[in-house]
Amino acid sequence: MTRVTDALRRARREDRDDGSGAVRHRGRWTSAAGQALRGLRPVDTVRRGACAVGRSVRAAWQGPGRERDLVVQSLKAAAAALLAWAVAGVWLDDPMALMAPWVALVLVQATVYSSVRLAGQQFTAICVGALVASGAQAVTDDTTGALALSLPLLMLLANWSRFGDQGVYAATTAVFTLASGTAVSASAVGHRVGQAALGAVIGVAVNALVLPPIHLRDVRENLAALAREAGDVLHAVAADLRDTEWDAQTAAGWSSGAARLQRRLDALASARSWSQESLRLTYGPLRALHRAPPAAPPEEEDQRWSRVTGHIAALTRTLAVAADEHRTPAPPEGPVLDLYARLLELIGDACHAEASRLLGERVARPDGATEATMEELHRRLQDGLREHAGQGAARTAVLGTLLLQAENLWAEVVPVTGEQ
Numbered sequence: 049m050t051r052v053t054d055a056l057r058r059a060r061r062e063d064r065d066d067g068s069g070a071v072r073h074r075g076r077w078t079s080a081a082g083q084a085l086r087g088l089r090p091v092d093t094v095r096r097g098a099c100a101v102g103r104s105v106r107a108a109w110q111g112p113g114r115e116r117d118l119v120v121q122s123l124k125a126a127a128a129a130l131l132a133w134a135v136a137g138v139w140l141d142d143p144m145a146l147m148a149p150w151v152a153l154v155l156v157q158a159t160v161y162s163s164v165r166l167a168g169q170q171f172t173a174i175c176v177g178a179l180v181a182s183g184a185q186a187v188t189d190d191t192t193g194a195l196a197l198s199l200p201l202l203m204l205l206a207n208w209s210r211f212g213d214q215g216v217y218a219a220t221t222a223v224f225t226l227a228s229g230t231a232v233s234a235s236a237v238g239h240r241v242g243q244a245a246l247g248a249v250i251g252v253a254v255n256a257l258v259l260p261p262i263h264l265r266d267v268r269e270n271l272a273a274l275a276r277e278a279g280d281v282l283h284a285v286a287a288d289l290r291d292t293e294w295d296a297q298t299a300a301g302w303s304s305g306a307a308r309l310q311r312r313l314d315a316l317a318s319a320r321s322w323s324q325e326s327l328r329l330t331y332g333p334l335r336a337l338h339r340a341p342p343a344a345p346p347e348e349e350d351q352r353w354s355r356v357t358g359h360i361a362a363l364t365r366t367l368a369v370a371a372d373e374h375r376t377p378a379p380p381e382g383p384v385l386d387l388y389a390r391l392l393e394l395i396g397d398a399c400h401a402e403a404s405r406l407l408g409e410r411v412a413r414p415d416g417a418t419e420a421t422m423e424e425l426h427r428r429l430q431d432g433l434r435e436h437a438g439q440g441a442a443r444t445a446v447l448g449t450l451l452l453q454a455e456n457l458w459a460e461v462v463p464v465t466g467e468q
Contacts, residue, residue: 120259125156128254132247144228147174147221147240151247152254160256161328167248169214174244177202177221178237184226191226198222266319267344272406274312274353279399281305281360282457285367286389286396299368306361313357316350345406356399356460363453370446384429384447391425391454398461422458 132152137145151170157163180202184194202222206215225240255261285302288294323344429451 117261121156121158121261124254124258125153125251127258128156128251129153131254132250135250136243136246142243144239145243146224147243148247148250151244152251153247155248155251156255158261159322159328160252160260163252163255166212166214167252169210169212170217171244171248173206173211173214173216173218174221175241176205177218178225178240180218181222181225182233182237184222194226195223198226267316267323268406270312270316270319271345271349271353272403274309274316274357275399275406276403277305277309277312278353278356278360279396279403281309281364282392282396282399285364286392289385289389289392294371296368296371299364299371302364303368306357306364309357309360313354316353320344320347320350349406352460356457359453359456359460363450363457366446366449366453387425387428388447388450388454391422391429394422394425395454395457395461398458402461426455 129149129152132148133145136142136148142148151174155163155167155170157166180198181194184198185191188194188197199219199222202219203216205211205218208215211218221240221244225237281302284305288298288302291298429447
């Protein structure tokens with residue numbers, strides 16, 4: 049920042065020194081400032097990156113979480129590669145022990161099931177690559193010719209869905225086989241395939257037996273985040289409703305919040321899938337040794353918050369339509385808006401309480417005062433609905449729809465809070 053300040057001061061002095069060239073000097077001032085700022089951008093990028101790394105390191109050190117899981121998986125992959133090298137290169141004294149640590153390294157995946165599945169795909173791709181490369185070498189009797197003959201075919205085969213994303217290993221195996229300079233023979237091909245099998249066994253075994261990855265925490269965290277963000281959206285809507293100047297632009301902000309909830313719901317579905325997959329092929333006692341996080345909330349919770357998300361989306365759509373001056377439905381006016389805002393605030397508070405409960409915090413059910421307030425708000429809103437009925441169907445339709453969505457939200461959020 050000192051460099052920027054000095055540059056700006058120099059530019060301003062130049063402007064004062066020659067008033068006749070104000071435009072030219074103003075351009076020089078802008079250019080000087082821009083150059084100084086551009087000079088700082090790489091520094092700022094590096095500083096932000098260093099801060100992000102520092103936060104990740106602190107999070108990994110302080111307790112369980114995604115950062116620590118990443119550290120564990122990285123160290124396991126490195127250990128699997130070193131073990132494969134120790135077996136193939138040191139113990140067996142194999143001069144071509146490259147395949148074993150390479151395969152072991154890439155097969156320490158995020159779940160044991162994915163390790164086993166990718167091991168099968170990768171091993172098949174490696175066998176195909178070695179066989180095709182050997183056949184091409186036998187036909188052409190030239191390394192360059194064999195590469196030219198085998199690589200196009202293998203890269204086409206790499207797109208076969210049966211290989212998943214492991215098809216490229218057929219081509220890389222062909223390159224290793226042909227570029228190593230050793231004679232291509234049945235024994236050489238078998239040797240490479242054997243090394244790949246050794247690496248696959250070691251990689252899968254390390255992943256399955258040493259701190260097997262269990263992804264249960266992500267479901268709980270995503271559910272809690274979804275509940276918390278649902279409460280944030282409802283609080284934002286309530287705050288804006290109290291402003292009598294809310295318009296289509298304000299409603300667009302609510303719709304954006306509802307869209308973020310849908311993206312969070314998609315992330316929850318992905319986390320649930322990972323959670324279920326991480327439990328496949330993992331041995332129960334090893335889970336206990338790993339001190340896996342508590343069981344994920346049941347899938348009924350996902351369905352419940354999916355309905356909550358849908359109700360919030362419907363509520364924001366109704367408000368967006370009502371705020372559009374070119375549409376027939378008209379927004380409710382007067383004290384009824386304050387009542388509705390207070391109702392949404394209470395539902396938002398209940399969503400925040402649910403988020404805390406999902407994270408393991410003790411949360412009491414809504415007390416009698418809250419229940420009484422809800423009942424009073426509901427009664428007064430019903431009275432307001434009857435009053436709006438005398439002002440025209442458009443306002444009545446909007447208020448009735450909003451009240452229905454609020455009742456649906458309360459019914460979804462509150463009973464479960466009280467049961468647990």
